[in-house]
Amino acid sequence: MSRVAGYGLSGQGDLARAVEVVATGDHAWRLAGCHTADARTPWPDDVAKDLGRAGRRAGWLLPEDEVTCTQTPLPRLKPRELRRAIHGWVARQEGGAPADWLVSWRTFASTTGNADSQQVAMAYARAQTLASEAAAAAELGVEPGLMLPPSLILDQFFRLAAPESVTLNVWNLVFVGGRGNVLCVANKDGLLLTRPLPGILAADEHDEYVDRLATEVDRSVFFARQTAGSPQVDGVFVCGDAAIAEALQARLRETSGVPCEHWRLDRTVDCGGRELDPDTQLLVMVATLAAASSQYNLAPRSRAGALSEPARRRLLIGAGAAAAAIVPLLIVGGLITDHVQDRYLDQARLNLAVASERAEVAAAIYDRQRLLRAREDFLVQHAQNRYDLARVLRDLAGAAPAAVRFRELQLVARNDGMVLHLTGTSRAREVSVAQTAFMRFQAAVAQLPTVQPLGEPRQLQIGEVDDQGNIEQTVVFTMECRLNLTAAGEEG
Numbered sequence: 001m002s003r004v005a006g007y008g009l010s011g012q013g014d015l016a017r018a019v020e021v022v023a024t025g026d027h028a029w030r031l032a033g034c035h036t037a038d039a040r041t042p043w044p045d046d047v048a049k050d051l052g053r054a055g056r057r058a059g060w061l062l063p064e065d066e067v068t069c070t071q072t073p074l075p076r077l078k079p080r081e082l083r084r085a086i087h088g089w090v091a092r093q094e095g096g097a098p099a100d101w102l103v104s105w106r107t108f109a110s111t112t113g114n115a116d117s118q119q120v121a122m123a124y125a126r127a128q129t130l131a132s133e134a135a136a137a138a139e140l141g142v143e144p145g146l147m148l149p150p151s152l153i154l155d156q157f158f159r160l161a162a163p164e165s166v167t168l169n170v171w172n173l174v175f176v177g178g179r180g181n182v183l184c185v186a187n188k189d190g191l192l193l194t195r196p197l198p199g200i201l202a203a204d205e206h207d208e209y210v211d212r213l214a215t216e217v218d219r220s221v222f223f224a225r226q227t228a229g230s231p232q233v234d235g236v237f238v239c240g241d242a243a244i245a246e247a248l249q250a251r252l253r254e255t256s257g258v259p260c261e262h263w264r265l266d267r268t269v270d271c272g273g274r275e276l277d278p279d280t281q282l283l284v285m286v287a288t289l290a291a292a293s294s295q296y297n298l299a300p301r302s303r304a305g306a307l308s309e310p311a312r313r314r315l316l317i318g319a320g321a322a323a324a325a326i327v328p329l330l331i332v333g334g335l336i337t338d339h340v341q342d343r344y345l346d347q348a349r350l351n352l353a354v355a356s357e358r359a360e361v362a363a364a365i366y367d368r369q370r371l372l373r374a375r376e377d378f379l380v381q382h383a384q385n386r387y388d389l390a391r392v393l394r395d396l397a398g399a400a401p402a403a404v405r406f407r408e409l410q411l412v413a414r415n416d417g418m419v420l421h422l423t424g425t426s427r428a429r430e431v432s433v434a435q436t437a438f439m440r441f442q443a444a445v446a447q448l449p450t451v452q453p454l455g456e457p458r459q460l461q462i463g464e465v466d467d468q469g470n471i472e473q474t475v476v477f478t479m480e481c482r483l484n485l486t487a488a489g490e491e492g
Contacts, residue, residue, distance in 0.1 A: 005032065006291025007054045008283035009144070010061040011136050012179065014039050018051065018140070019280060021269065021287035027161055029288055030270040034280060039140070048141055056145025059290030060137045061282060062298065064180050067125045067149040068094075069191050072366055073117045075358040081348075082107075082120075085359065090124050093366065102127045104296040108189045117358070121190035123152055123296050134300055146290045147299040150180035150282055151194040156294045157285035158186075158237070161268040170224065170231040172258070174217060176248065177241020178278030183216060185224040187231060190295075193224055200244070210244065214251045221258060223376065237263040240278040387418055388486040392450045396422070399444035403428050403437035411483075418483040420451065423459075426475040431462055434475045442479070451481040 004023040009016070020033035035047050042048060051058065074085055086105055087098035094101065105122035130147065137144045148156070154173050159165045170187045174197070181197035197216060200209045221233045236258050238245040245262045252260040265271070265281050269288070276284065393409075400406070403426050410421040426441070428434035446453055459478035 004291055005050075005054075005057065006287040006289070007051060007058040007142070008061065008286030008288075008290065009051075009058060009137060009140060009142060010279070010283060010286075011039055011140065012279075016140050017280070017283060018043075018047065019283045019287050020050065021284055021291065023291060024270070027163075027268055028270075029268060029284075031272060031274070031276075031284060034276075043141060051141045054142060056143075057290050058137075058142040058144050059146035059148070059286035060133060060142075060144035060299070061153065061180075061286055062125070062130075062133055062147050062149045064149045064151060064182055064196055066129050066133075067123055067152070067298065069121075069123045069151060069194055070366075071119055071121045071190065071192070072362055074120050074362055075355050076116060076118050077355065081355075085355070086120060086122060089359070089362070090122070092363065094124075096126075100127055101125070102130050102298055102300065104298050106190065106295050119189065123148070123298060125298055127300070130298055130300055144290075144299050146286070146294060146297050148286070148289075148294065148296060150175065150178075151182045151184045151191065152294075152296050153282060153285050153289065154182065154239075155184055155186050155191055156289055156296065158263075159295075160289065160292060162237075162263065164235065164237070168234045170233050172217065172220060172224070172233050172236040174213070174236065174238045174248070175240045175278065175282075176213060176238065176244045178282060180279075180282065181240070183220055185220055185233065192231070193220060195220060206244075206247070210247045210251050213244075213248050214255060217248075217252060218256060221256070233258050236260040239263045239265065240281065242275065386486060387483050388450065389483075391486065392420070392483060395448045395450050396445070399448060400424075400441050401426075401437040403434060404441045416482065417485075419454065420481045420483060422479045422481065424477060426477070428473055431473050431475070434473055435462060438475045438477055445479070445481065450484055450486070452484060454480040454482055 006021050006023075007018060008021070009018045011017075016037050016039040018033075018035045019031065021029050022032045024030050033047070033050075035043070037043060043051065072089065074082070074089070077085055084098070086103055087101060090101045090103055091098045101124050103122050103124040105120050107118045107120050133147060134144060154175050158171075158173055165171065165188075170185065170192070172183065172185050174183050175181060176197060177200075179199075181199055183195045183197050184191055185193040195216065197213065198209075200206065217236060221236075224231060224233055236252060236256070238249050238252075238260065239262070242262075242264070249260050249262045252258070265276065265284060269284055271284075389411075396406075404424055405427070406422065406424040408421070408423040412419045412421060426434040426438040428437060442453075442457070445451060457477045457479050459476065461476040462474075
């Protein structure tokens with residue numbers, strides 16, 4: 001087995017999957033193996049042997065909804081204090097104790113230019129959840145050295161394998177066609193925005209599904225501009241299922257002003273001419289990162305391998321000899337250490353109040369961000385389904401013959417939805433003509449997509465006495481129609 005081989009694994013119900021990827025050069029890899037088996041059945045001997053030797057070069061795909069990715073400004077602290085501040089911040093936002101969460105993070109310069117603060121990009125999940133995922137991997141014979149969700153796998157692999165990531169400031173990655181469809185907007189520092197994407201429900205809904213994905217991409221570009229610095233997305237890269245990706249790319253080129261490209265995995269990974277399904281493509285990315293590097297990793301840290309008995313004896317003998325030689329040094333060193341620690345503690349007490357105040361400011365900013373996100377979700381939900389009253393009126397006017405005139409239109413909210421009470425007349429020289437016009441109108445209303453008639457007319461009066469006692473050739477009617485919801489994107 002090559003030293004530069006990596007493995008990607010996932011468990012989906014009773015199905016276990018594993019791929020092997022071997023590096024063939026700079027930013028180039030080859031798919032060396034692809035295996036699928038029943039999770040309750042042991043791997044074939046050769047596969048089990050390779051996985052057992054993989055060590056930390058095995059990656060495990062986590063569920064997207066178990067991991068949270070976010071950014072927040074924090075004061076500039078020393079590494080140990082920064083670690084405590086980050087874990088405390090997560091525990092405060094999500095609940096529980098800091099030890100209940102496993103966090104992977106990186107820092108970079110604050111976008112505000114404040115020299116006293118730094119931006120922290122982090123990914124975190126419950127330690128219990130990660131332990132369960134690690135146990136599931138152990139049942140397949142591996143101890144993962146890398147554990148990440150699809151959004152971070154996609155982001156980290158794009159940075160590693162795509163030369164475009166060096167020249168762009170902000171980009172949008174869209175992965176479609178698999179179990180973990182996801183969209184993420186990122187810049188050179190890290191992820192700015194991640195959103196899960198829906199899966200296609202039926203083959204005959206392909207065009208509608210592509211339209212919905214295009215809408216989500218457009219919204220993500222808009223929402224990205226609302227983040228700090230109002231960044232402009234330089235390009236959209238679609239990957240995953242080839243057919244869906246090509247259709248979505250074509251649609252975005254028609255409707256969006258942002259350059260769009262179908263970014264194929266086989267640009268950097270030699271798959272032997274095979275067309276990989278989207279789920280396997282993600283595992284290939286996992287295996288590549290496991291053998292290379294990643295800025296984030298949520299795999300629980302394992303203890304170092306146990307020493308052999310001869311090595312342990314040599315270590316004890318060497319430690320005893322070293323201890324005898326350095327005892328005098330330790331006495332002096334202890335005094336110096338006490339002095340340094342006292343100074344450090346005094347300075348830490350002075351900085352504690354400042355750090356606490358800054359943490360409160362950071363928490364307030366995050367609360368405001370969560371409020372804005374809640375408002376955004378409400379607006380998206382409101383835009384998905386609503387009543388298009390203008391279209392209802394146009395449809396009713398178009399369905400009414402010339403002899404029909406409306407007297408009153410009244411909207412009433414009921415438990416079964418919005419109901420339109422409609423009162424009108426049909427006038428003609430002859431009653432039969434007026435009645436025929438009304439019946440044509442009633443039949444036309446039954447075919448409208450925006451309303452649904454509720455039974456027969458509640459009132460139907462033929463002939464009416466005017467002020468002089470003459471009989472007018474008139475049909476008076478009252479109808480009730482329930483308004484149909486109009487899906488987002490169908491407004492007239």
